[in-house]
Amino acid sequence: MDSTLTALAGQIAQLDAVDSAQLERMRHEALTAQAPWKAEYGAYQSGGWWTTSLMNASGDAADVTIGDCAARPTNLLGKMPATAAFLADLGLNFMWVRLARLEGNAFLWEHRDYDELDQVERHRLHIPLHTNSSAFLVTSGTKVHMAGGRIWRLTPTYAHGVCNLLGPDRIHLIADVYADDTYRRLARRPALHPAVAEPLPTADQTVLAERLETARNMATLGYTEAAERMLLRLFYTYALPEGTAYDLIAELHTSLGDMEAATRWTAAKRRLLALTA
Numbered sequence: 001m002d003s004t005l006t007a008l009a010g011q012i013a014q015l016d017a018v019d020s021a022q023l024e025r026m027r028h029e030a031l032t033a034q035a036p037w038k039a040e041y042g043a044y045q046s047g048g049w050w051t052t053s054l055m056n057a058s059g060d061a062a063d064v065t066i067g068d069c070a071a072r073p074t075n076l077l078g079k080m081p082a083t084a085a086f087l088a089d090l091g092l093n094f095m096w097v098r099l100a101r102l103e104g105n106a107f108l109w110e111h112r113d114y115d116e117l118d119q120v121e122r123h124r125l126h127i128p129l130h131t132n133s134s135a136f137l138v139t140s141g142t143k144v145h146m147a148g149g150r151i152w153r154l155t156p157t158y159a160h161g162v163c164n165l166l167g168p169d170r171i172h173l174i175a176d177v178y179a180d181d182t183y184r185r186l187a188r189r190p191a192l193h194p195a196v197a198e199p200l201p202t203a204d205q206t207v208l209a210e211r212l213e214t215a216r217n218m219a220t221l222g223y224t225e226a227a228e229r230m231l232l233r234l235f236y237t238y239a240l241p242e243g244t245a246y247d248l249i250a251e252l253h254t255s256l257g258d259m260e261a262a263t264r265w266t267a268a269k270r271r272l273l274a275l276t277a
Contacts, residue, residue: 004199011139011158013190015151018086018127021150025082027129030099032170035076037101042273047231048164049107052076054083055097056171066096066119066176081258083173086127092183095122095176102135104167107232110235110245113156116134117272121179123187126152126172134165141239143196146172153187159243159273163236202240208248215252227252228265243269 037050047114053061054077057069061076087097100110114122130147135144139160146152154160164170177183182214203211211234215227231248234240246269253261269275 004167005194005197006199006254007025008140008144009192011160011189011193012137012146013153013157013187013194013254015125015153015186015190017150020149022086023127023129024080026080026127026173027085027171029083030079030129030173033076035068035099038062038064040064043268044109044111046099046107046109046232048103050101050103053096054080055087055094055175064098065129066098068095068120071096090182091260092125092175092186093178093180097173097175097179099129100135100160100174101165101243102170104134104164104169106164107233107236108162109232109272110159110161110243111246111272112159114156117202123177123179123183124154124156124210125177126177127155128152128170128172130171131167132164132168132170133171134167135163136236137162138200138236141202142197143236144192144212146244147196151186153190155272161235163233186217200237200239201239203234207238208244211253212248215248216255219256220254243273244271 015119035052035129037052039047039050045275051064053074055062055071055073057067059072059074061074073084077097087094103143113124126146128146131146131148133145136145137154137160138144139158211231215231218230219222219226228249231252232245234248235245246265250262253259253265
């Protein structure tokens with residue numbers, strides 16, 4: 001693994017393989033379970049991102065706002081025996097376990113996670129159950145397709161975003177776990193195969209100026225929300241300095257004389273990226 005991939009593996013990495021037959025059983029359960037899918041964290045997404053809980057504090061699958069707790073199975077996990085057996089076999093100290101579904105043409109905007117939680121060591125594991133090649137995560141200017149067949153570790157305190165450009169739905173089993181010896185054994189050999197990671201091209205100032213002018217024209221015609229989303233999507237096309245998409249939207253509104261909107265987007269950048277200054 002070259003130095004670039006080694007550094008990136010600190011943010012996102014492949015861990016152990018998952019048995020293919022067990023993975024298919026879990027995939028079937030995720031696709032057929034009568035889950036109470038909930039839209040949450042609306043400021044973080046375009047729409048089309050849904051979650052349902054398998055382990056949490058309350059035991060209610062519709063309780064999807066994650067927080068520190070001693071997680072217990074929800075009523076939904078009781079109807080998913082293959083998934084329950086997989087989680088039990090991992091033997092981890094679970095904080096929260098969810099199914100997350102991202103529809104086609106849907107985005108989770110650039111953000112950081114865990115900032116609001118207690119400062120104890122925890123990690124996020126992804127097990128892709130149903131995915132496609134147009135679904136990928138972006139972090140540090142690199143797009144990573146989280147292919148099926150393995151447990152992935154994501155360090156969500158790094159700025160990242162996720163998209164599913166074309167569909168079908170991307171469904172992941174996501175487990176937030178507290179660090180212990182069992183977790184450290186699982187994560188002892190993180191790797192990132194070159195085939196799943198692709199550096200995004202750098203956008204020079206000319207390109208960004210052109211995109212900003214296009215957004216300004218759209219907003220002038222009354223398509224302000226579409227203009228904002230066009231700028232947000234640049235994060236998935238180009239390797240941008242952190243928060244650039246939010247800065248461009250604030251600049252858009254400033255140029256239109258809407259200082260309230262510019263201030264709102266500057267505040268959104270600080271909130272979504274957990275910036276203290």
